[in-house]
Amino acid sequence: MTVVRSFRLHSSANEGKHAQVAALLPRWQAGLGRAQSEAVAIFFTTGKLPRWIDAKTWGGGLSQRQWDSVVAQAIAAHRSWLGSCENEFRRIVARSALSAACKRDLFYLNKAHAWHAPATGERVAISGKSSIPEEVLRLARRIFKQARTRVRHPDLRRARTMVMDGKIAAVETSEREHADYWVRISTLRAGKPVWIPLHAHRAFLERLATPDARLASHCQVRVAEDGTVTYRLAVHTPVARPREGGRTVGVDWGLSTLLATSDGHLRGRGFLARLRAYDDRLQPLAAALQRNGIKLGNSRRYRALVNDIREFVTNETNRCLNRIAADPAISTLAVERLDLRGMVRQGQLSRRMRRLITVAGRGAVRAKLDSLREDTGLSTVEVNPAPTSRECDGCGYTHPGNRRTQDIFRCRFCGKIVHADIGGARTILGRSQLERHWLDRPRGHILTALDNDFQARWGLRFADVVQRRNTMVPRVAPAPAASAAEANAHPRVA
Numbered sequence: 235m236t237v238v239r240s241f242r243l244h245s246s247a248n249e250g251k252h253a254q255v256a257a258l259l260p261r262w263q264a265g266l267g268r269a270q271s272e273a274v275a276i277f278f279t280t281g282k283l284p285r286w287i288d289a290k291t292w293g294g295g296l297s298q299r300q301w302d303s304v305v306a307q308a309i310a311a312h313r314s315w316l317g318s319c320e321n322e323f324r325r326i327v328a329r330s331a332l333s334a335a336c337k338r339d340l341f342y343l344n345k346a347h348a349w350h351a352p353a354t355g356e357r358v359a360i361s362g363k364s365s366i367p368e369e370v371l372r373l374a375r376r377i378f379k380q381a382r383t384r385v386r387h388p389d390l391r392r393a394r395t396m397v398m399d400g401k402i403a404a405v406e407t408s409e410r411e412h413a414d415y416w417v418r419i420s421t422l423r424a425g426k427p428v429w430i431p432l433h434a435h436r437a438f439l440e441r442l443a444t445p446d447a448r449l450a451s452h453c454q455v456r457v458a459e460d461g462t463v464t465y466r467l468a469v470h471t472p473v474a475r476p477r478e479g480g481r482t483v484g485v486d487w488g489l490s491t492l493l494a495t496s497d498g499h500l501r502g503r504g505f506l507a508r509l510r511a512y513d514d515r516l517q518p519l520a521a522a523l524q525r526n527g528i529k530l531g532n533s534r535r536y537r538a539l540v541n542d543i544r545e546f547v548t549n550e551t552n553r554c555l556n557r558i559a560a561d562p563a564i565s566t567l568a569v570e571r572l573d574l575r576g577m578v579r580q581g582q583l584s585r586r587m588r589r590l591i592t593v594a595g596r597g598a599v600r601a602k603l604d605s606l607r608e609d610t611g612l613s614t615v616e617v618n619p620a621p622t623s624r625e626c627d628g629c630g631y632t633h634p635g636n637r638r639t640q641d642i643f644r645c646r647f648c649g650k651i652v653h654a655d656i657g658g659a660r661t662i663l664g665r666s667q668l669e670r671h672w673l674d675r676p677r678g679h680i681l682t683a684l685d686n687d688f689q690a691r692w693g694l695r696f697a698d699v700v701q702r703r704n705t706m707v708p709r710v711a712p713a714p715a716a717s718a719a720e721a722n723a724h725p726r727v728a
Contacts, residue, residue: 235473237608239441240454240466243432246413251428252463254421258396259457261295261422262304267391268292269308281351283313295422299401307397311388320344322381323374329675339370340377349378394458400451405467417453417465432465447471460534474611480565482615483558484663486622486655487570487599489582490640493554494655496568496663501554506582508550512543513587520586543590548598555602559610567612568666569603570619571673617665618672620680626650627660630688632681632696647692647699 245252269287276284287309289301296304323344327337343349343366351371402420413431420427434442442449450468457463484496489509492502516539523533530536558564583591606612625632631647638644643654652660665672672680689695694702 236470237473238450238468238470240468241438242464242466243434243438245430245432245465247430251430254428255419255455256457256461256463257422259394262396263391263393265294265296265301265304266308266393269305270312270390273309273312278350281348283316297420300420303397303399303402306399308390311390315388316347318385319378319381320347322385323377326377326381336370339366340374343374349374395454395456398453398455403453405449405451405453430465441469441471444471473608476613477565477611480563482566482568482663482666483564484568484659486658486662488655491655492550494659495558496659498656501557502550505550508546509583509587509591513583515539516587517584540590544594547591547594551598552602555606559606559612565613566615568615568617568663570622570662571616615666616673617662618675618680620677622658622661625661625684627657627664630684630691631699632684646703
């Protein structure tokens with residue numbers, strides 16, 4: 235198996251060449267929309283995604299080779315969207331109260347992407363291997379419809395990236411010092427391609443120098459809203475073997491400390507301070523643009539600031555995770571499910587910044603964990619994060635009062651004191667080793683299970699501990715001794 239990584243390379247082409255490449259975008263977007271519509275119609279009619287769409291009669295100013303690249307990009311995007319729907323379908327079924335046999339049939343349908351397979355008779359044959367009752371197929375269609383409402387369908391007519399294969403974007407190694415690579419891109423003018431010079435950087439060359447790596451024969455061209463054209467080349471490398479024999483480390487995400495591990499390390503301590511500095515610049519700029527009736531997306535200054543924030547979050551996440559992956563004794567990371575909405579609390583940052591950090595952080599963490607798995611063999615185990623920040627990793631007592639401040643965790647039952655983020659990482663580690671990650675269970679069910687475990691261990695429930703603390707008689711300090719003059723003035727009466 236191989237993994238593909240794309241790298242943005244600097245181009246020294248003149249503005250005329252960039253303009254000829256950018257002129258492809260409007261026709262490319264229209265073709266993506268048409269190909270997507272036909273792929274969706276075929277999928278819901280036949281139950282299968284087409285491998286190819288005939289675009290010989292489309293016209294529209296593009297050559298047949300260019301239309302082939304458009305169709306390939308549209309089908310690949312729709313296949314990726316179906317993969318996200320498959321994951322959401324699996325989560326819905328796993329959380330349901332259906333029977334084990336019904337779940338098994340639904341999982342089989344989901345794996346085969348046969349949600350809209352044609353039904354003939356009382357049972358439906360899937361891939362010739364099994365037959366599934368027709369009522370299960372109807373249930374699968376309803377569940378898939380619900381999954382589609384949760385997974386946003388991409389509108390390829392608004393895509394600004396053109397994935398050009400080797401037939402219209404041939405990549406060649408340069409033999410001169412002017413550039414490292416040349417990309418020959420077909421334009422709207424037949425027989426008049428443009429040659430784009432690209433310059434490699436250290437990360438790209440290091441990736442290309444890895445064993446069995448090869449340069450892909452296609453180019454990704456992105457045309458920004460301001461007309462800026464950027465080029466990316468892809469490198470194929472083999473997937474690393476999983477690490478074996480190492481230890482598992484729990485990881486907890488936060489703001490004041492971006493990343494805390496179960497072995498006591500704190501990474502990214504200045505993360506929140508830097509975000510607040512960005513927020514102080516973001517809020518006044520957004521307010522000024524709105525007062526003047528300017529859309530935020532139309533402001534180059536606003537887009538540049540948002541891009542800086544996203545790059546900072548990505549770079550800081552990569553830096554902290556790289557420090558962990560550098561230890562060869564670690565083979566597995568136990569992490570909480572990648573939903574960072576609870577990480578950003580009210581009052582710490584503005585609403586706009588919280589939304590931006592949630593989206594950017596989720597994408598950065600997911601991409602980096604996948605990269606570490608493919609490049610270094612570092613495995614990942616996900617657990618449900620509820621309620622790891624309030625559970626004591628020593629006795630198992632769970633209560634909101636355990637975490638009194640942002641950094642201090644003090645158990646109200648056993649009295650254990652630990653850094654709150656490190657305690658959360660240790661709780662995540664312990665939950666991953668119990669082989670019950672509770673990924674598909676709601677928060678209430680998890681609290682009930684923790685309460686039952688606590689009672690089996692200590693003979694008490696969480697409510698009993700709270701009641702005991704509320705009924706404890708507080709110690710009364712002894713009254714100060716009266717002076718001799720006060721004693722004589724107010725003698726005690728027998």
